Each structure stands twice: as C-alpha cells, then as structure tokens.
Amino acid sequence: MDIIHAMDDLVLPRLAGDRMRAHLAAMPAVVLSGARQTGKSTLARSLRPTGRYATLDDLDVLELAKCDPDALVGGVGPIILDEVQRAPDLLHAVKRAIDARRDRGRFLMIGSANLLFLERVSESLAGRASYLTLWPMTRREQRGEGRCGRWDDLLASSDDAWPNVLAAAPDLPDDWRALARRGGYPTPALELPDDPARAIWFEAYARTYLERDLQALSAITALPDFRRTMRATALRLGQVLNQTDLARDVAVPQPTVHRWLNLLEASYLIMRLPAYATNRTKRLIKSPKLFWSDVGLALHLAGSPEPTGAHLENLVLHDLLAWRDARASRADLHHWRTADGREVDLVIEADGMLLPIEVKSISRPRVADTAGLRSFRALHDDRARAGLLLHDGTHTEWLTADVLAVPWWRVL
Numbered sequence: 248m249d250i251i252h253a254m255d256d257l258v259l260p261r262l263a264g265d266r267m268r269a270h271l272a273a274m275p276a277v278v279l280s281g282a283r284q285t286g287k288s289t290l291a292r293s294l295r296p297t298g299r300y301a302t303l304d305d306l307d308v309l310e311l312a313k314c315d316p317d318a319l320v321g322g323v324g325p326i327i328l329d330e331v332q333r334a335p336d337l338l339h340a341v342k343r344a345i346d347a348r349r350d351r352g353r354f355l356m357i358g359s360a361n362l363l364f365l366e367r368v369s370e371s372l373a374g375r376a377s378y379l380t381l382w383p384m385t386r387r388e389q390r391g392e393g394r395c396g397r398w399d400d401l402l403a404s405s406d407d408a409w410p411n412v413l414a415a416a417p418d419l420p421d422d423w424r425a426l427a428r429r430g431g432y433p434t435p436a437l438e439l440p441d442d443p444a445r446a447i448w449f450e451a452y453a454r455t456y457l458e459r460d461l462q463a464l465s466a467i468t469a470l471p472d473f474r475r476t477m478r479a480t481a482l483r484l485g486q487v488l489n490q491t492d493l494a495r496d497v498a499v500p501q502p503t504v505h506r507w508l509n510l511l512e513a514s515y516l517i518m519r520l521p522a523y524a525t526n527r528t529k530r531l532i533k534s535p536k537l538f539w540s541d542v543g544l545a546l547h548l549a550g551s552p553e554p555t556g557a558h559l560e561n562l563v564l565h566d567l568l569a570w571r572d573a574r575a576s577r578a579d580l581h582h583w584r585t586a587d588g589r590e591v592d593l594v595i596e597a598d599g600m601l602l603p604i605e606v607k608s609i610s611r612p613r614v615a616d617t618a619g620l621r622s623f624r625a626l627h628d629d630r631a632r633a634g635l636l637l638h639d640g641t642h643t644e645w646l647t648a649d650v651l652a653v654p655w656w657r658v659l
Contacts, residue, residue, distance in 0.1 A: 259437075260393025261290050262573045263381050268294065269575070275345045276354035276376035278331075282515040282540055283359045283460065284432045284452065285381050291327050291355050302329035309333055316340035325353050332360040333463055338372060345375045360464055361513045380515070382569045383431025383541045386421075386562075386659050395570040396563075396659040402597060406633035406651075410643050413657045420641055421656040423608075427554040427562060430543020449547035453477070456514065465510055472499050476507050480517055480537055481549035485557030487584065488519060488537045515540050520564065523581030523594045523601075525627070536582045538564055556608035559655065560592050563606050563637060566659050567593065589622045591634075602632045606655070610640035617650040624649055 263279075270277045271294065281287050292300060301319060303309045311319050312334035320326065320340045331337055341354055354376075385395045397413065404412045428445070429436045432452070435445040457470050467473050476497050483493070490508070494501040511517040519535035539545035542561045546554060564580070571578045578597035584590035595602040603623045607616055620634030634650040637658060646652045 259384075259388060259391050261286065261381070262385065262388060262394055262569055263379060264290060264294070264393075266573045266575070267379060270377045270379060271352035271355065273351060274375070274377045275349050275351055276341060276356060276372055277352070278356045278358060278372075278376050278378045279381055280358045280361050280378065280515065281381035282383070282432075283456070284434060285383050285515075286433050287357045287359075287381050288329055290381060291329070291357055295325055295327050295355055298324050299326040300329070301326065303333040303337075304330050312337045317343065320344045320354070325350075325355065327355045327357065329357045330359060331356045332358045342372055342375060345372075349375075359460060359514065361515065380568075380572045382515075382565060382572070384433060384436055385431065385566050385569050386426055388569075389431070389436050395573070396566045398567065398570045398595065398658075399574075401635070401658075402595075402600070402602065402632075406649075409633070409635075409651055409653075410645075413643060413653060418657055420654065423559050423562060423639065423655060424554045427542045427558045428546060430541045430546075431565065432541060432543070435543055445543065446547060449544050452544065453548065456516070460514065461510065464513065465506075467507075467510075469499075472497065473507055475499075476504060477511070477516075478548050478550070480508070480511070481539060481545040482551075483537050484539060484545050484549070485560050486537060487534045489534065516544070518564075518568070520580060520582050520593075523583045523596070540565065540568075556606070559608045559637075559639070560606040563604065563655065563659065564593060567595065583619075583623055585622075589619050591619045591623045594623070599630065600632055601627055601630045603634050605634065605636045607636060607638045609638055612636055612638045612640070612646060612652045614646050617646050620650050621647065 267277065267279065279287050279291060301308045303312055316337045317340045321344060328337070345353070387394050400412050401409060428442055435448045439445050439448060457474060461467055476499060479493055479497050490504055491501055494504040497504065508517065512519065516539065518538050518540055520538060521535050522533045524533060538561050542558050542565065545561065546558065567580055571580060578595060581594040581596065582592060583594050591603045592606045593604040595604070603620050605616065605620050617634060617636060620636065624631045624634060636646065636650055636652045637655040638652055640654055643651070643653050643657065
C-alpha cells in the first residue's frame with residue numbers, strides 16, 4: 248500500500264502510488280518531484296522498504312555526490328536518492344550507471360524542485376527517466392480513501408447519467424473553508440489541532456523555504472522583496488496574471504518578478520494555469536491564471552482572515568492536478584476567458600473531449616451563473632461535454648439543459 252503516516256501511526260494511501268509502481272516497472276529511473284513536506288520520502292520508502300536510501304540533506308552524502316558521484320550511485324540493487332536538486336551534476340553519474348546497466352526501477356530520485364525547470368540542470372535523463380509529481384493531499388486522501396475527486400467517473404459516463412453516478416456514492420456535506428484553512432500538507436492537515444498551530448507551521452515552512460531551499464536553487468539577496476512577492480501572488484490567487492502590474496505593486500523590476508515566479512513554480516509552490524484556445528476562437532485572453540499548490544499556505548501568506556470563492560476554485564484545481572498526474576492517459580487543464588468578459592474557471596481536455604467547470608462559493612446557483620459555461624459550449628459544441636457548476640449547496644439539479652449544478656463535496 249502507498250502510504251503516508253498521520254497522527255497515531257495511522258497509515259493513509261496516496262493516489263500517486265499505483266502510477267509510481269507502473270513507472271518503476273517500465274523505466275530505469277523515476278524522478279518524484281513536489282514541494283517539501285508533501286510526503287515524497289515516505290511514499291518512496293514505502294515502495295522501496297529495503298535497499299539503499301541516501302538523502303542529500305545529509306552533508307556527508309551531499310559531499311560524496313559532489314566529489315565522487317559514481318561511488319554514490321554505483322553498486323548492486325535499487326537506490327533512493329533524496330533531494331537530488333542539491334547536486335544537479337549527480338544526474339550525469341546516474342546516466343552513466345544506467346547506460347552501463349539498464350535495470351528497470353533501479354533509481355528512484357526525489358526532488359523538492361522541478362529538475363526540468365532549473366537552469367543548473369543540464370542532464371534531463373531523456374529516455375532513461377520518467378517524471379511524476381506528488382501534490383499536497385487531496386480531500387479524499389486526507390479521509391483515508393487514497394484517491395481524488397470523481398473526474399474519471401464523470402468522463403466515463405454520459406452527461407445525462409451524471410446525477411445518478413454522483414448519487415451512487417453517498418457522501419455528507421463538508422465545509423470547504425475548513426479544508427482550505429488546513430491545506431493539504433500532511434502535518435497541518437492531519438496532525439495539528441487548530442488554526443493557531445497551523446499558522447506556526449506555515450510560517451516555519453515559509454521561512455525554511457526562503458532561508459534554505461530557495462538559496463539552493465538561486466542566489467536571492469533581497470529576501471524581504473521575495474517574501475513580499477510571495478504575499479502578492481497569494482493575494483492574486485485565481486486571477487489572470489499580469490506580471491507588469493505585479494512588479495509595480497511590489498516595487499521590483501518586471502524581469503526579476505518573472506524570474507522569481509519561475510522559481511516559485513519550480514519549487515511547486517505556485518502554478519500558472521494556461522488559457523484554452525483554438526484557432527477558430529477569437530479575442531481570447533491568453534494569459535495564465537495564478538494559483539498556489541496548497542491553499543492553506545496561500546491563506547497564511549496572504550494574511551486572509553477567511554477563504555473566498557477563489558480559494559474554493561483553487562481547491563478544485565488542486566484535486567484536478569493530483570488526478571491529472573496520476574492518470575495513465577494524458578489530460579490537460581486550462582481556464583477560458585474572452586476579452587468581453589465571458590469566462591470558465593476550469594476546462595478539462597481529455598479523451599478528445601472538453602469538460603468545462605465553473606466554481607461558485609454560493610449555496611443556490613441561478614441560471615445566470617451558467618452564462619460562461621453556455622458560451623463555451625456554443626463555441627466548442629463538437630467537443631464540449633455538459634457544463635459542470637460546482638457550488639456550496641446540497642442539491643444536484645440541471646439548471647439548464649446542458650449545465651448540471653452539483654455540490655462541490657459530491658465531486659471532490
């Protein structure tokens with residue numbers, strides 16, 4: 248079972264475990280990336296309970312990785328290499344070892360940064376390694392179900408069957424605001440009892456990132472400016488990203504803000520959701536929307552007293568990211584917005600079809616709330632599924648012939 252330890256030694260399954268097994272059975276090396284404290288090391292060691300484990304957080308191991316990497320990666324049997332982003336040249340030694348002996352599943356490497364985004368990494372291990380991401384825990388992972396929302400069930404069913412499909416798995420109403428405040432990192436989500444304790448944890452996490460992890464990725468001397476930029480991005484959660492406006496508000500040059508956003512994304516702290524566009528669709532807003540990988544951390548950095556509708560949208564996106572990266576077949580995620588203000592929060596592109604999703608933090612959605620979904624469907628009628636409107640109420644109903652309103656907790 249793919250696990251993460253919660254309080255009282257409770258063992259919870261992780262969604263990404265089966266996908267990792269499939270990759271280890273097919274490739275000589277697998278790179279598992281994700282933000283710190285998402286449970287990467289625990290998951291990796293559950294898949295490799297015996298054999299060698301070496302973390303570059305250990306200064307002796309780090310020195311060996313830099314001075315004699317072939318000695319570190321050599322030997323018989325599989326090895327787990329943790330925090331590999333601290334010695335990027337180690338990947339050259341891994342490449343040499345794989346070329347000498349291509350045993351499948353030989354290397355399981357863990358990183359708190361996306362190696363493919365880092366300028367110092369010149370070796371991608373193309374054809375030798377596959378890459379997976381472990382996101383913070385989904386709501387259903389936190390509940391011990393080891394899965395994400397019911398996206399596959401919806402995609403596999405006809406549109407008119409959706410109400411019955413969702414009703415077939417009874418669930419109880421939940422408080423998305425409490426879910427947003429605790430986030431998805433295992434420690435604050437599962438072990439800490441209240442918001443004050445979580446605030447202490449989130450602040451320590453942010454300081455560790457600024458003072459240690461960030462410096463390992465890039466030399467940043469203006470830490471107060473970087474921290475202010477982090478807060479500004481947290482306050483813009485769910486908005487279309489305008490780097491010029493962001494740079495002006497934090498009083499930092501735009502090229503610097505651009506580089507810092509890339510570092511935050513490489514660290515899996517933020518993500519930029521691209522716009523959906525086709526050649527025949529005119530006058531689209533093509534800038535990405537800005538989100539955080541963990542809503543609890545975003546709330547803390549922003550100093551927000553209460554979550555807003557944008558935080559509920561971020562929760563839905565986070566669940567979709569975990570689903571997308573654990574899926575065997577390709578799926579893409581987008582937002583959609585036109586210059587005249589029509590928009591859809593999220594668009595799933597999978598299996599040749601488009602599933603548009605609107606997220607509302609209201610309990611009684613109206614027909615007027617379906618305008619963006621219906622506009623999107625009208626422009627993409629050959630590929631678009633029915634629209635899905637997720638809300639904070641308790642009733643599932645067709646608001647129009649092609650838009651189903653569903654409580655968010657029935658899907659997530």
